[in-house]
Amino acid sequence: MSRPKTLRKVVAPPNFKGYKPYGTHAGTRDSVELLYEEYEAIKLADYDLMNHLEASKLMGISRPTFARIYETARRKIAKAFVEAIEIKTVYGDALLDKHWYVCDDCQTRFTIPKTIEEHQCPLCKSEQIELLNT
Template sequence: MPRRRKLRKIVAPPGFRGYKPYGFRGGRNNGHVDLLYEEYEAIKLVDYDLMNHLEASSLMGISRPTFARIYESARRKIAQALAESREIRTVYGNAYMDKTWYICNDCNARFTIPDSINHYTCAICKSENISSVTSNN
């Protein structure tokens, strides 16, 4: 039996269900590639948030080599989708959401709310305009 896959922690799921090519020549639909949530997260952390693999892997709770494989796979899928004019669909994969973190919509601070605190306000500016980092989808 293969080793069980460790779940990869992601901060927020992608804000879309997929991408479709438009206006491509060749008539038929070329099918789709499934981009996993953790692959989306890997691309986002490295190429959008400009983290290095080590930082990104610790954020996702996995080892750096594992992160590198996920990232590689993500790039290949996106390249395949572009080169073969395929649709990209996002699929849940082996991920879980980091639910414990909140973001303040007024001052952009991120914080946790431990059990000992029972008021849901920003830890910095005391604003009530906060949201869970996962629910802004």
């Protein structure tokens, strides 16, 4: 049995279900499945213009793994372009990380759900909190 994959942290999932070419005669025959982590890799490297090391740290994976994900992402998009086929986004091995905060005084990590209004540490009530993974 192979080693399970480390979950790749994805800050925000893509806000579309997919892309479709238009002006082609052939109907929807085929499609490529773009994983959330591949979308995230493209976003971090080519939209946020990060280098691979920074981006890999943000996603909680090693730099070579990031490079591999980025490469498969580019190849899938290229395939979709050239063959004029649909791109569908699928979940993959992603871990959608919500907003986690860390308290500067007691190092506690916590989330703040929508129902809570105060932005303070739930344990020591310190206001010195910082957003992780920004």
